[in-house]
Amino acid sequence: MTRIVILGGGFAGLTLATHLDPLAAQGKADVTLVDRAPHFAMGLNLQWVFAGRRSPQEGQRMYASLRPRHVRFLHDEATAIDTARRSVRTRSALLPYDHLVLALGADLAPDLVPGLAEGAYNLFELDSVMQFRDAVQRVDGGTLLIAIASMPFKCPPAPYEYAFLVDDALRQRGVREKVRLVLTTPEPQPMPVAGKAVGDAVKGMLAERGIEYLTGHKPKAVDAAARRVTYENGAQLEYGLMAAVPPHRAPKVVRDAGLADASGFVPAELGTFRAQAPNVYAVGDVAAIKLPTGSPHPKAGVFAESQALTVARRLAAEILGGEHEKYPGQGTCYVEVGRNEAAPAEIRLLEEGGPTARIEPPSVNGLELKRRFETERFERWFGG
Ligand SMILES: Cc1cc2nc3c(=O)[nH]c(=O)nc-3n(C[C@H](O)[C@H](O)[C@H](O)COP(=O)(O)OP(=O)(O)OC[C@H]3O[C@@H](n4cnc5c(N)ncnc54)[C@H](O)[C@@H]3O)c2cc1C
Structure with missing residues (x-):
């Protein structure tokens, strides 16, 4: 056999x-x-x-x-x-x-960036996410930094989704205006493989919420004591609270x-x-x-x-x-944008001429579809 x-x-x-x-x-x-x-x-x-x-x-x-x-x-x-x-x-x-x-x-490898494990919460690790959630509940000013450490990483929209959810959490507490919310990434745009239209749509949503977005920023080291990130492009950023998508391998x-x-x-x-x-x-x-x-x-x-x-x-x-x-090379991600909404993004990777993608406007139904995405898999693999 x-x-x-x-x-x-x-x-x-x-x-x-x-x-x-x-x-x-x-x-x-x-x-x-x-x-x-x-x-x-x-x-x-x-x-x-x-x-x-x-x-x-x-x-x-x-x-x-x-x-x-x-x-x-x-x-x-x-x-x-x-x-x-x-x-x-x-x-x-x-x-x-x-x-x-x-x-x-x-595997997640925060140790590949000196100081990252000490200086930043890990957005892809459960205990750290819960600690970050509690820390966000205490923020009432300063700079809150979300940093993508390197590429590739799983779920290309995930750090953007976190930025939208942090924005939501700060607004719910009435402190959003006092907090500078910044997202840095080594990528040239959000979800690069999805193309310019999807990237522009996500950038538009970041701008609409006042979330600063810096591309081409790959962290070189984090000074946890001084709360400062140095990037490979020479830029430096001081933060009060930082969470990161760590390197993967x-x-x-x-x-x-x-x-x-x-x-x-x-x-x-x-x-x-x-x-x-x-x-x-x-x-x-x-x-x-x-x-x-x-x-x-x-x-x-x-x-x-x-x-x-x-x-x-x-x-x-x-x-x-x-x-x-x-292999069809296509799939739909439901990009969570806060406000209890998600924007379904359909990506076709193997089209002639290169990948194509289409993103729908965010909606409450989009978030419902994301819940269904999860329920269907639990049903298929575990019977519910
Ligand atoms: C915050 C977040 C949001 C996401 N949202 C979405 C989404 O909306 N849609 C989507 O499509 N994807 C999403 N993803 C991405 C998705 O979770 C991953 O891409 C997916 O899990 C990859 O599947 P995989 O089978 O390759 O690996 P995994 O699902 O990571 O499974 C790997 C398994 O291998 C096991 N393992 C590892 N090493 C060993 C070892 N030495 N011996 C035995 N077992 C081992 C692990 O325990 C694990 O169970 C999200 C990810 C994150 C972190």
Whole structure:
């Protein structure tokens, strides 16, 4: 029987497990899903926790209640990958494979910018987000800085969404006029892959709310004691409160296995998602995938699951015979803009002539669609 090992039970790993479950049920494949966490955590819930709309637990589901019943779940950490012997070592087991799918997401590495861990809250880490939320509730003046440390990072709209939610929180407390709210980024515009029209729409919303926006600003170091950021372009900014999207890189286990390249991620071929080692695939945030234009494929849950679905179908076709569909390279993000609204943005990455994107005006219904995006996935992967 074909042995398939999936490392990581996030958007990509859960999609693979769900779509390979029928193969496992028919006895055509032996499928193992490995995750070091006891539960899946929905990324977008971090922002709802920040906004005070949700508890952390409402965005989590235990792997013990996985819907795919014929896939073996191993709660363990992958510690070594041997692509020559085709096996994975975890803390408790040795897993030989015929096909290995890397769906390990990205690790956050604030230590790559000196002083960042000490000087800034981490917008992508639950405990830090809750501390930042409490700190924002105490702000009554000064500069509040949101900084994107480097590219790539998961969920390209996320830092902008945080800026809008911070703006909301300060307005609700009646202190917005006293606070200078600044967003800095190394990017040339918001969500660069989505193109100028989407970038201009987001910039317009920042300007309308009085949020200062500085592009081409990559933090070089943070002086936590002096509360000052120095950027690679020579600029300096003093802040009272700072939160950041830290640098990302592939988890250590894949870097140690020599599977990552200079980008810090695992190079994989667009469409097949094959990594450089035989019978190894990389999907989602762990992968470095180039679009036909040469730009990096954006990292987001909606793309991670679509890549995973493509790999699941390719594997099923290989085992059962038959055709498989091509990777569509499209997805919709619901850009949260505060005021209980979101703007659906549809991105098509593989259009002739390069990616295209369309953003709808923000609406209450847009936020409802974002809630539904989450509910559908919980239903699909955990039965609710
Ligand atoms: C604030 C925020 C908001 C977001 N909003 C959206 C949104 O609205 N829409 C959207 O599409 N995306 C959104 N995202 C992005 C989305 O969460 C990620 O792009 C997505 O989770 C990537 O899926 P993945 O399967 O590649 O990795 P992940 O979902 O990160 O899963 C990786 C898994 O691997 C496990 N793992 C890592 N190392 C090991 C190891 N050594 N051994 C075993 N297990 C390991 C981890 O525990 C984790 O469960 C958001 C992200 C954030 C932070």
